[in-house]
Amino acid sequence: MQVIIMACLARRPFTLHGFESRLVATARYHSSAGRPFPVSTRHYSSARAADIRNGDFSALKVQQGRLMDTLHQTCSFGTGKRWGSGPTETGMSRLALSDADKQARDWFVETTEALGCKVTVDAMGNIFAVRPGRRGGPATFAGSHLDTQPSGGRYDGILGIQAGIEMLNVLRDHQVETEYPIGVVNWTNEEGARFPMSMSSSGVWAEDIPLEQAHNLQEVGGGTATMRSELERIGYLGSTPASYRSMPMAAHFELHIEQGPILETEQQKVGVVKGVQAYKWFTVDVNGRDAHTGTTPLKSRADAMLLAARLITHSHRLATAHGALASTGILTLSPGSTNTIPGHVRFTLDVRAPADATVEAMEADLKRDFAALAAGDDIDGLLAHSTPGKPLSVDFRTDFVSPATVFHPDCIAAVRASAEAVTGSAGLVRDMTSGAGHDSVYASRRCPTSMIFVPSKNGVSHNPEEYTSSEDCAIGAEVLLQSVLRYDRLRAAR
Amino acid sequence: MQVIIMACLARRPFTLHGFESRLVATARYHSSAGRPFPVSTRHYSSARAADIRNGDFSALKVQQGRLMDTLHQTCSFGTGKRWGSGPTETGMSRLALSDADKQARDWFVETTEALGCKVTVDAMGNIFAVRPGRRGGPATFAGSHLDTQPSGGRYDGILGIQAGIEMLNVLRDHQVETEYPIGVVNWTNEEGARFPMSMSSSGVWAEDIPLEQAHNLQEVGGGTATMRSELERIGYLGSTPASYRSMPMAAHFELHIEQGPILETEQQKVGVVKGVQAYKWFTVDVNGRDAHTGTTPLKSRADAMLLAARLITHSHRLATAHGALASTGILTLSPGSTNTIPGHVRFTLDVRAPADATVEAMEADLKRDFAALAAGDDIDGLLAHSTPGKPLSVDFRTDFVSPATVFHPDCIAAVRASAEAVTGSAGLVRDMTSGAGHDSVYASRRCPTSMIFVPSKNGVSHNPEEYTSSEDCAIGAEVLLQSVLRYDRLRAAR
CATH class of the missing domain: 3.30.70.360 (Alpha-Beta Plaits)
Structure with missing residues (x-):
């Protein structure tokens, strides 16, 4: 595995075409399982390089302000019920494939492309943004969803996508080149609130749900729109088949709010999700x-x-x-x-x-x-x-x-190591089993997967008052970033 | 108290005008409390006269066939759901003040008038049919209701009215003249199924429910008809005030199916209803x-x-x-x-x-x-x-x-004596408390009242399959008849 860090921290937009050409003063660290990173023949200009070589990603800090500002800004697409007087004290109502969802999707495509990604949309409207690595092959993904419940909050699904965007930002900030591609995926209709089948589009990708069945799902509430008609209407009926065969993943990591009270009750910060209960x-x-x-x-x-x-x-x-x-x-x-x-x-x-x-x-x-x-x-x-x-x-x-979903030990290990590194304490980290289903359930059927949980205030979710502190969001995003990088390093080491 | 029985059992229609003139060969028995009936100076031609003098009304048999034929014939007004293949195996759907209820009311007026009654309709459409006695004063009433639940049966309320009609028939058959008037009352909208207030019209009569409130009750199910508009429409908005002051009652007896399983379970025939539970x-x-x-x-x-x-x-x-x-x-x-x-x-x-x-x-x-x-x-x-x-x-x-309703000891005693006489066994009779409300609850606030229960098959009621055997219906009707006569005798004795 290789991680490349550029000394230049300039914030100019990262573009793929300029990527190799700007790798003038780069450091390459090679590792293989159980051995220290062999140093490449290239020259490094940055002190941080040594940290990353040793598996210390602490230099790669997420910017909490940027993460939260972006998250809240995009919550203008489909703002829901107000529950407090503060500027961000409104919930979300962004049903899958609605006009508000289209706005969020357009923003996602534009932003990830600006961050150097190639964007692919499949036949279920799943959006895969892939940032190239040094080598080809399937990307290691951070994924979640931008749709919400009709009376939902600002974190469920949204935080996972925003943390993926922040991951791209941090990699650009630090001009990190991963060994393999990494990506961010926005899954369509995870909530199943508009088209009544939860996780329908990751299910099609996993080939556990037939495309036809998902396309024909009719919106609840008496309307006549189907998933297919709405995908067409908002311009997200992609030409790429919705299948893990057409868009394979090396791994899938998902940051999500816990939606339960355990982390808060136990005064812990990160849940290492080992699986999803039956x-x-x-x-x-x-x-x-x-x-x-x-x-x-x-x-x-x-x-x-x-x-x-x-x-x-x-x-x-x-x-x-x-x-x-x-x-x-x-x-x-x-x-x-x-x-x-x-x-x-x-x-x-x-x-x-x-x-x-x-x-x-x-x-x-x-x-x-x-x-x-x-x-x-x-x-x-x-x-x-x-x-x-x-x-x-x-x-x-x-x-x-x-049935019970058991996540992959490599992914679980990557999350655990990252959580302990970010929080600085194993005591702030706990192994958990997800009580709710997530797109990671279907992802795990076709690639190594794990999830990261951060605390939900009072365990409240699917509610406008759903809340996770900015600090906890940033911790989760940093654990996601490190988990993806650790997994990339693991792949390279094999 | 006096009971007059005519030897002549001719079935020609009883008419009030011809009543006294036909009392040629009559027997008059005078009783007073605690003393044997003193024999009048008149001459008796019938052997049955002696029975009645001794308080034995066994000669006054209800005709089970006539009672049941009439009951089932009138169930053509508002026939409900079929539940079996037999000719009478349908339920009833005769909502208060509907066209079907008007048919039943017209039949009731015509029939009671033919049986020598004077009919009064009050402002709630309550129909009082009064058969004169030897003296004036308030009548002793048998009463119940002809309206049903939308998916009701052939016995709830209907049996009580039909037994009242049979009472009039038997008195005519035997040319019995009571001391005081006796009557049959059909109370409007007992079920409260169409106009959502049970026992609304006996409630107005008792002055426990304001006339205005009852008149303005709007039909359920979104229609705009009110009780008043429907009373007008079907011609049953009477000019007599709906009040016990305008239509006083000496007593009120009501035969009703039990609507519960106790009599059937205990293999008993008649319930002497001492009150209605709170x-x-x-x-x-x-x-x-x-x-x-x-x-x-x-x-x-x-x-x-x-x-x-x-x-x-x-x-x-x-x-x-x-x-x-x-x-x-x-x-x-x-x-x-x-x-x-x-x-x-x-x-x-x-x-x-x-x-x-x-x-x-x-x-x-x-x-x-x-x-x-x-x-x-x-x-x-x-x-x-x-x-x-x-x-x-x-x-x-x-x-x-x-609140709990406690019926009058005189009426309870009349029912108990009648039930034991008709069934021939105290073991077939039990004291009961009604679980459900009935018009007798309101009646009891303004006059001595009691009720008579007969078995309900499986305790089923408010259901097309509601069923009481013809034999049990006839027993109940005979207990009703005797109770009214015993009460008449009691009044006369005072």
Whole structure:
């Protein structure tokens, strides 16, 4: 692997054509696994070169002000709900392939091209900006997404892209030439908020979702636009096939806000994301019998709402026992009248755990115990102090299965080393499993991948008030930059 | 009290004008409280006269075939959903003041007039058909309603009216003259299904609901019709004020299907209804915090759905402890996404018990315990095996209060004696408290009242499949008839 650093720190725009010609006073450091970097025959003019040779990237500082100014400036494309009085205290509403998303995309293309990248748009509108390295081959990517929830915040997805832009800026500032190309990718419709399939375009790239299916996704809310029609309309239906075969990646790193409370609660700064937890989504139907609330004694009831309440209570107990998560986000009942005992309740159950086996064990326990409780058998005292009623039935339907994703050890190691270097303390860094899906899930199916988490204030996300401090954003961006460079060095060493 | 029975059982239409003139061979029995019936000076030609003198009304048999044929024939006015293949296996859809309700009303007026009644319609469209007695004064009424739920059955309300008609038929068959007038009343919009206030017109009659308010009730479902406009349209806006002052009642008896499973379960035939239980309706708001199901550890959650599930489970436990009823018929949550923990849940709580004090005690316990559970304090092991989370808050709103109704001992005694006489066994009769509201609740505020319950198959009501056997309908009708006669006798004895 080689990292080249130019002594000249001039801020003039980096252009690819001028790149080799400006490599007059460069330093080249060659490393191979386990050996110190062999010094190249070229001449170095910069003191910083020695640091980088030793794997110390501390000279490559992200500029927190530039990172945050750019992030907030681009949030003028699709500004959302105001939640505070400050100039940046508004959320975002930048639905995929909307006019606001087109503005953000145009800015992304223009900016990355100005930073020396070659931009490719594929048939799903994924935008790959690649900065050449000394050698050819697939780029090591930093990637995330510019689309948001309809009532989203300024960090989810956006921070990962902005950190990628800042990476390009820092490399230009320091005139660093990587051994292999590096890139920044903006994935289309990660949120699935407008076209109802999360991570649809990284899924097509991974060839896990058929192109046709994704193209035909119709916008929610009754409109007739499809992903394909909107890609055409805003000029982002690229000619390059949406596939890892046409746009291979050497690796994929993604900086993202945690969207949960763990880092904040533990007073830590960086999460080294080792994978994404497994999850299954179920729909549970509880079938009892409608009856009059006033005329039906407790013992004569087949009360679907009471049983559903017990099942939800029990699902939490099982999750506690398994070290898993169980959540009910939707519940409907019928007939829905104050004085009618519901004969039918339907609710969702979202079960997650780091290991597939845990989710499977949860599913087996849920099915066994739900049937028992429906039949009137007590479990763990849940039916204590109650009046036995009539039996009910419970049906399970599996709606979605997402197996556990295990990220690549090389990428995880690169993130961990970078996080410890940037924060200066292993104690400020923790290994984590992502609870939510990300484009990195699909990326990891076709290339080594890992993610970097930074704290979310109060764990709030998908909300205008989503917030991560500028300091934490800059730490995350610096860890992303170092992770990409470490991986580039690793590739070169092989 | 006097009951006059004519030996002549001729079926020619009973007309009031011919009544006294046909009382040629009549028997008059005079009774007073605690004494055997003194025999009048008149001559009796019928053997049955002696039975009635002794309080044995067994000669006055309802004709089950006539009762049921008439009931089913009038169900051609507003036939509802078919649920079986038999000719009477359809439900009813006869909304108050609809064209179908007008047909039923016209039939009721025509039929009761043909049976010798004077018909009065009041300003709420309540129809009072009064058959004169030997003396003047307020009538003893049998009453119920001809309107149904949109997807109702053939018995709720309808049976009570038809039994009143059968009462008139039997009295005509046997040429019985009561001491005081007796009547049949059809109350308007008991169901409150079209104009959203149950028992609205008996409520106006009782002067518990202002006429203006009831008149202005707008039909549900987006239409612009009001009760007043529909009363006018179908010709049932009467000129008599809707008030117990204008149409006083000596007593009110109502035969009704149980709408619950108790009589069927206990294999009994008649319920002697001593009152209507108290109830309160509450809306409970559970306030937590929206969060991502995947990224939020159990301990960091303020899961409004989980707490709501526990509260509903606990409300059932409290109902069991108090010998009360607690039911949740409506539950909504937000934001309503499979992968978002709901930050807010709203549900209804319908609490009932025979005594007001029990409902009050339930309310106090519910408020105390809901607050404790929201704060994370365990009650009766409900939080066992669980992961303590963040505190939530619970708000209570009282939507409706219906105090307990206690029926009149004289009416209750008349029903009990009649039920035991008709069934021939005290073991087939049970005292009951009505779980649901009826027009008898308002009637009881202005005159002595009681009700008679007959079995509902599977306890099903407000459903096309609502069913009571012909035999049970006839038993109920005969108990109604005897109750009215016993009360008439009681009045006369005073």
